[in-house]
Amino acid sequence: MRVPVDELKKTTLQAILNSGYDAAEAETILDVLMYAQLRGNNQGIIKLTGAGMPKSPAAGEIRIARETKLSARVDGAQNQGMVVLTRATGMALEKAKAHDFGIVGTFNTCTSTGAIGYYASRIAREGFIGLIFAGSTTYVSMYGSYEPLFGTNPLAIGIPSAEKPIVFDMATSAMAWYGILEAKLAGKTLPEGIAFDRDGNPTTDPAAALEGAIRPFGGYKGAALSLIVEVLTGPLVGAAFTGLGDDHKTNWGCLVMAINPELLVERETFLSDVARLTERVKSAKALPGVDEILIPGERGDRILEAVLQSGSIEVEDNLWSALQEVAARA
Amino acid sequence: MRVPVDELKKTTLQAILNSGYDAAEAETILDVLMYAQLRGNNQGIIKLTGAGMPKSPAAGEIRIARETKLSARVDGAQNQGMVVLTRATGMALEKAKAHDFGIVGTFNTCTSTGAIGYYASRIAREGFIGLIFAGSTTYVSMYGSYEPLFGTNPLAIGIPSAEKPIVFDMATSAMAWYGILEAKLAGKTLPEGIAFDRDGNPTTDPAAALEGAIRPFGGYKGAALSLIVEVLTGPLVGAAFTGLGDDHKTNWGCLVMAINPELLVERETFLSDVARLTERVKSAKALPGVDEILIPGERGDRILEAVLQSGSIEVEDNLWSALQEVAARA
Numbered sequence: 001m002r003v004p005v006d007e008l009k010k011t012t013l014q015a016i017l018n019s020g021y022d023a024a025e026a027e028t029i030l031d032v033l034m035y036a037q038l039r040g041n042n043q044g045i046i047k048l049t050g051a052g053m054p055k056s057p058a059a060g061e062i063r064i065a066r067e068t069k070l071s072a073r074v075d076g077a078q079n080q081g082m083v084v085l086t087r088a089t090g091m092a093l094e095k096a097k098a099h100d101f102g103i104v105g106t107f108n109t110c111t112s113t114g115a116i117g118y119y120a121s122r123i124a125r126e127g128f129i130g131l132i133f134a135g136s137t138t139y140v141s142m143y144g145s146y147e148p149l150f151g152t153n154p155l156a157i158g159i160p161s162a163e164k165p166i167v168f169d170m171a172t173s174a175m176a177w178y179g180i181l182e183a184k185l186a187g188k189t190l191p192e193g194i195a196f197d198r199d200g201n202p203t204t205d206p207a208a209a210l211e212g213a214i215r216p217f218g219g220y221k222g223a224a225l226s227l228i229v230e231v232l233t234g235p236l237v238g239a240a241f242t243g244l245g246d247d248h249k250t251n252w253g254c255l256v257m258a259i260n261p262e263l264l265v266e267r268e269t270f271l272s273d274v275a276r277l278t279e280r281v282k283s284a285k286a287l288p289g290v291d292e293i294l295i296p297g298e299r300g301d302r303i304l305e306a307v308l309q310s311g312s313i314e315v316e317d318n319l320w321s322a323l324q325e326v327a328a329r330a
Numbered sequence: 331m332r333v334p335v336d337e338l339k340k341t342t343l344q345a346i347l348n349s350g351y352d353a354a355e356a357e358t359i360l361d362v363l364m365y366a367q368l369r370g371n372n373q374g375i376i377k378l379t380g381a382g383m384p385k386s387p388a389a390g391e392i393r394i395a396r397e398t399k400l401s402a403r404v405d406g407a408q409n410q411g412m413v414v415l416t417r418a419t420g421m422a423l424e425k426a427k428a429h430d431f432g433i434v435g436t437f438n439t440c441t442s443t444g445a446i447g448y449y450a451s452r453i454a455r456e457g458f459i460g461l462i463f464a465g466s467t468t469y470v471s472m473y474g475s476y477e478p479l480f481g482t483n484p485l486a487i488g489i490p491s492a493e494k495p496i497v498f499d500m501a502t503s504a505m506a507w508y509g510i511l512e513a514k515l516a517g518k519t520l521p522e523g524i525a526f527d528r529d530g531n532p533t534t535d536p537a538a539a540l541e542g543a544i545r546p547f548g549g550y551k552g553a554a555l556s557l558i559v560e561v562l563t564g565p566l567v568g569a570a571f572t573g574l575g576d577d578h579k580t581n582w583g584c585l586v587m588a589i590n591p592e593l594l595v596e597r598e599t600f601l602s603d604v605a606r607l608t609e610r611v612k613s614a615k616a617l618p619g620v621d622e623i624l625i626p627g628e629r630g631d632r633i634l635e636a637v638l639q640s641g642s643i644e645v646e647d648n649l650w651s652a653l654q655e656v657a658a659r660a
Contacts, residue, residue, distance in 0.1 A: 066594065066595075068430065068593060070429075070430060070431055070593060071430070071593035071594055073594045073595065099400075100398065100400060100401070101400055101431050101433070103431070103589070103593055103594070105594045105595075129566075141614070142611050142614050142623055143623075144614075144616055144617055144620040144622075144623045144624070145614035145615055145616055145617060145620070145623055146615060146617055147614045147615040149610065149611060149614055157558050159558070159561050166557070166558070166561070168554045168555075168557075168558060170551045170554065200615065200617055200618075217548055217549075217551055218547055218548025218549070218551065218552055219547075219548070221500045221547055221548065221552075222548055222551075224498045224500065224626040225498075227496070227498075227607075227611065227625070227626065228487050228489070228496070228498060228626075230607060231489050231496070231604055231607065234603065234607060235591075235595070235599075235600050235603035235604050235607060236459075236591055236594055236595060236600065237594055237595070238594070238595045238599070241603065241607050242607060242610050242611065243606045243607045243609065243610025243611070244603070244606065244607075259433070261566055263398055263400060263401035263433055264396065264401055264403045264433070264435045264566055264567055264568070265396070265403065265435075265565070265566060265567070265568045269565075269568070270565050270566065273564065273565035273571065273574070274561060274565050276573045276574065277557075277560060277561065277564060277565060277571050277572060277573045277574075279573065280479065280572050280573025281472050281479060281557065281572065281573070284471070284472050284474075284475035284477040284479055285475055285476060285477040285530065286474055286475055287474055287475060287476055287530060288530075290474040290475070292474075293472055293473075293474045293475055294474070295557070296554040296557065296558075
């Protein structure tokens, strides 16, 4: 059904508050969820439904476990992933503003960080190159295997520009975990080549895939990228990783980097050159049937613009009722 | 034919010297080419044959165009790409040793940098996380287009470990340019889905592909990664890039980063955790027909070990005669 944006935001905020978060946490989480939902990304309000994302009773004070001028390692203390990664992104930006480079890792969270393009976009909008890597528990198999070992291990890259920033956000799996969940809820089958069942047979059944493994995207190259993200969000930040043992379910990690382009070139030249590059790419000769060549981030921006212009957004009936239910809880 | 490794090295060195390089440059180039050739990578001695890689008469003194504690921008002054990137890698390592992070860009070269896993491997062997991005002239199309806009834009990542480092090196194109050239020289066709001819028709003919465009790997995600590499090796380092104009043929760029893992965690813990992770991945349940799950870099290491053990290497007859010819020139 068609839902007014204001109503969607209000209902989502209430659902977050009903999940146990304080007002400041709720604003942060709302911002991340709306970034996804209003851009047609599958990491939006669905996260609040079903088992949802109740605040962990174990959540303590977020603290800095290690810090240098250029870096920090943040103990998430079982707080919500979006809250912790927002904090880490802010720290990486501060360090980059002061010293041209900031790298901040997080550990000891075990909940989704949402669409990580959100954080990359924030860094890019402040004029820095942003790199985000996010770990999670095991869903994805290595190339040649059908055993779930890696998280969907997304990476996001934000590039500032004199025009709109480039914001690229991708799972290194053939499909995001929430995409599989969405297919299951909608009663749809998966495309071929996305997943294995628990015995290693190829499957298009999302329920079987959730019990089996998702493939990495792009064959061996995608699998290798997934392994690299596993290193950057596991061993490098002192979070769990495949092979470490049981705490893979409760101790996920993330890594944020912010790089000042002025380390290498003049800021204004860089920004205008990026804009020139994207313009050239957009003007490339298109294949038959292709209306427009899209820069990373642009598809979502288009959806967002249309939503904001109309003031309302299409939300699947079941999803909207499920969200309303959470928002109506006492 | 089977060629003794010593003879291969001697002949290659002579071919490099005959291409106009001094002794120090020749040792550097030999090292990079042998890294590829002895690992079964298609960026080895083939580069010396055909048009080869004569030293540019325009080559001047390599100079530092911009420098900070953490960064440098190196003017390659039309020197050979391997020589310039070796210098840049050394600088990034020095900065990372002194300040935990080093980022060095290069511009004003227009020749191949060879298998960039070489540089990532060097950084990893020194205990740092290495990231290498390499630009080149236009061969690869954006997703949705058939017009060559990007270089094959490889990226390489080196991760130190208590065991062997992880060294991942991939073109963001569906096939490396030298892979297409190799297929053409061997009279082979390309797999489906790799390339377009100049009119945008899918082609399996390597000659038509060289006049048309190579596709990015992995659909939209690979194309987006290729665009990101174009930014990092163009606008960010002040080298040419698609959309800048004519000097795309003579002014390629590269970017090197070296990151000290101690910015975030204890060195020994990091190294042993990476080893633990790779061991776990190698022990994953394999799909039918898969003998062994390989970590990035391992396939090449296996080939190298076998070559070193036997003391000789299989080289295609035509390639060997072509190399000998260059080495025999007065």
